Amino acid sequence: MSETNTNNTLTQRDQPAVMGPQVGNLALKDGVPLIAEDGRELTTLNLGPTHPSTHGIFQNILTMDGEKIVSGVPTIGYIHRAFEKIAERRPLYQITTLTDRMNYCSSPINNMGWHMTVEKLLGIEVPKRAQYIRVIMMELARIADHLICNSILGVDSGAFTGFLYVMQKREEIYEIYEEMCGARLTTNMGRFGGMERDLSNEAIRKIREFIRSFPPVMQEFEKMLNRNRIFIDRTVGVGPVSQEMALQYGFSGPNLRAAGIDYDVRVMSPYSSYQDFDFDIPVGYSGDTYDRFMVRNGEIWESFKIIQQAVENLPEGPFHADAPEYYLPPKQEVYRNMEALIYHFKIVMGEIPIPVGEVYHAVEGGNGELGFHLISDGGRSPYRLKMRRPCFIFYQSYPELCKGVTLSDAIIIMSSMNVIAGELDA
Amino acid sequence: MLSNQEIADDLLAQYGDKIAGFEEHHEIMSVFTTVETAKPMIAYLYNHPTFKFQYLTDLAGIHYPDNTGGELSVVYHLHSWTHNHRIMIRIFVPIEAPDVPTIVDLHKSANWMEREAYDFFGINFVGHPNLIRILNIEEMDYFPMRKEFPLEDATRQDKIDALFGR
Numbered sequence: 001m002s003e004t005n006t007n008n009t010l011t012q013r014d015q016p017a018v019m020g021p022q023v024g025n026l027a028l029k030d031g032v033p034l035i036a037e038d039g040r041e042l043t044t045l046n047l048g049p050t051h052p053s054t055h056g057i058f059q060n061i062l063t064m065d066g067e068k069i070v071s072g073v074p075t076i077g078y079i080h081r082a083f084e085k086i087a088e089r090r091p092l093y094q095i096t097t098l099t100d101r102m103n104y105c106s107s108p109i110n111n112m113g114w115h116m117t118v119e120k121l122l123g124i125e126v127p128k129r130a131q132y133i134r135v136i137m138m139e140l141a142r143i144a145d146h147l148i149c150n151s152i153l154g155v156d157s158g159a160f161t162g163f164l165y166v167m168q169k170r171e172e173i174y175e176i177y178e179e180m181c182g183a184r185l186t187t188n189m190g191r192f193g194g195m196e197r198d199l200s201n202e203a204i205r206k207i208r209e210f211i212r213s214f215p216p217v218m219q220e221f222e223k224m225l226n227r228n229r230i231f232i233d234r235t236v237g238v239g240p241v242s243q244e245m246a247l248q249y250g251f252s253g254p255n256l257r258a259a260g261i262d263y264d265v266r267v268m269s270p271y272s273s274y275q276d277f278d279f280d281i282p283v284g285y286s287g288d289t290y291d292r293f294m295v296r297n298g299e300i301w302e303s304f305k306i307i308q309q310a311v312e313n314l315p316e317g318p319f320h321a322d323a324p325e326y327y328l329p330p331k332q333e334v335y336r337n338m339e340a341l342i343y344h345f346k347i348v349m350g351e352i353p354i355p356v357g358e359v360y361h362a363v364e365g366g367n368g369e370l371g372f373h374l375i376s377d378g379g380r381s382p383y384r385l386k387m388r389r390p391c392f393i394f395y396q397s398y399p400e401l402c403k404g405v406t407l408s409d410a411i412i413i414m415s416s417m418n419v420i421a422g423e424l425d426a
Numbered sequence: 427m428l429s430n431q432e433i434a435d436d437l438l439a440q441y442g443d444k445i446a447g448f449e450e451h452h453e454i455m456s457v458f459t460t461v462e463t464a465k466p467m468i469a470y471l472y473n474h475p476t477f478k479f480q481y482l483t484d485l486a487g488i489h490y491p492d493n494t495g496g497e498l499s500v501v502y503h504l505h506s507w508t509h510n511h512r513i514m515i516r517i518f519v520p521i522e523a524p525d526v527p528t529i530v531d532l533h534k535s536a537n538w539m540e541r542e543a544y545d546f547f548g549i550n551f552v553g554h555p556n557l558i559r560i561l562n563i564e565e566m567d568y569f570p571m572r573k574e575f576p577l578e579d580a581t582r583q584d585k586i587d588a589l590f591g592r
């Protein structure tokens with residue numbers, strides 16, 4: 001018995017692997033191979049869902065003519081977690097943890113965008129100090145976000161060194177997060193009405209240390225790539241986005257500004273005291289990969305400027321609003337004080353008074369305008385929460401951008417757009 | 427500085443009785459209009475010589491099960507960067523025939539937004555080039571963001587609003 005089987009297996013192995021009419025990865029449409037105009041056969045390439053250079057779980061089905069991309073069909077939704085549906089059954093404070101998981105490279109911005117939305121609905125006035133602390137945290141998050149994007153762009157074009165070098169600085173930013181909220185990636189930072197705790201001495205020491213040590217690292221990173229001949233050859237003129245195209249596709253954030261439109265939510269509709277700070281909006285010219293890279297580098301320096309100003313001019317005063325109905329009392333009070341115990345219970349159980357109303361609030365996230373459209377019917381959870389996720393909106397231009405370019409350029413275009421799967425799918 | 431009153435007056439002069447009403451929430455005005463008027467109105471505001479609402483910020487579907495004859499709602503968030511002014515345009519469609527004209531020919535960014543609204547609410551955007559599900563699997567045969575699909579066990583007694591005096 002065993003002899004026959006062994007023989008069969010051997011015979012099968014000897015034969016070439018022919019699988020029906022499809023050999024290899026020929027591009028088929030309705031079973032018929034796709035043929036280019038000059039008679040060559042096209043191939044299909046699955047870029048993703050788990051391709052290292054997509055930096056997230058999403059798929060692009062590319063039809064290739066040799067190394068050139070004829071067309072790309074993006075498929076998204078691999079990490080869809082139905083945040084908008086889940087939010088309809090959660091008390092407001094529990095939705096903060098959902099926002100963490102959207103753009104996980106800059107979670108504090110998402111957290112604070114959500115907090116500000118709810119504060120607008122509830123009519124809570126946040127004290128100046130809390131606003132400044134928020135600004136510091138949001139700008140640190142922006143630096144971390146852009147550092148990842150730009151250094152990964154280096155990795156995708158073959159320069160690993162810069163990535164590892166600036167990772168150290170991101171680590172220091174995460175240590176500041178830890179000091180503020182105890183977490184590093186999914187931060188859940190702050191509360192409705194302000195911050196969960198004041199800036200500790202240790203946190204201020206770490207921020208000052210970051211301000212001292214960051215510029216030389218960033219300068220070295222820029223020296224390595226900004227005027228690097230290989231990097232410029234790979235990025236200049238790759239994936240250009242015109243102003244009209246950027247507007248049509250709803251671009252926002254650095255990708256839009258790279259195309260030369262100076263729209264920034266921080267300046268157009270200032271929130272959290274951004275009007276107090278002196279900073280510029282870097283804009284690009286042609287909207288290509290190099291411009292996107294340069295705009296992000298410029299924004300890192302501007303964020304750095306804002307952090308410096310905020311730390312220098314940090315106002316004295318409370319770090320949260322005097323809103324006992326919405327702001328969790330200190331834990332030791334909960335054990336000693338009846339009022340505090342009642343408020344603690346009501347807040348944790350999600351039984352805070354929520355007015356009927358509707359609010360749209362946008363912040364400048366790492367990737368652009370991050371908006372929350374909250375509709376409340378007075379119940380414990382939102383009636384409807386629509387999150388405007390910048391990635392989801394600008395990523396639909398990708399098929400148009402990658403058409404006709406080589407695969408290696410398509411990877412760089414995607415990388416420079418900073419598509420974050422968590423934000424794409426929500 | 428553009429005011430909501432100016433826009434409201436202009437739209438009333440242009441569309442008159444096609445506008446069902448206005449609402450203002452935190453300085454953002456909502457214009458309630460009919461399904462047929464929404465698209466011409468968005469095009470009108472796009473091409474308007476002074477208003478220039480040329481940026482489609484977002485498009486949201488909403489389900490109001492109690493609003494008989496207009497159970498599904500579509501909200502268009504428009505933004506004029508010239509004046510830094512936002513408005514919303516809202517329409518209601520019956521759930522039996524949720525047909526809404528697509529605005530992909532005005533704003534390419536509406537492509538995926540409309541697909542998302544279709545995916546979650548089943549709003550049928552007539553004329554859309556590729557109206558298929560975007561975040562959920564293709565085999566799904568229901569629209570999950572509608573209110574008839576509760577997230578938790580509906581028999582749970584500890585989270586009823588009435589018990590907490592609401």
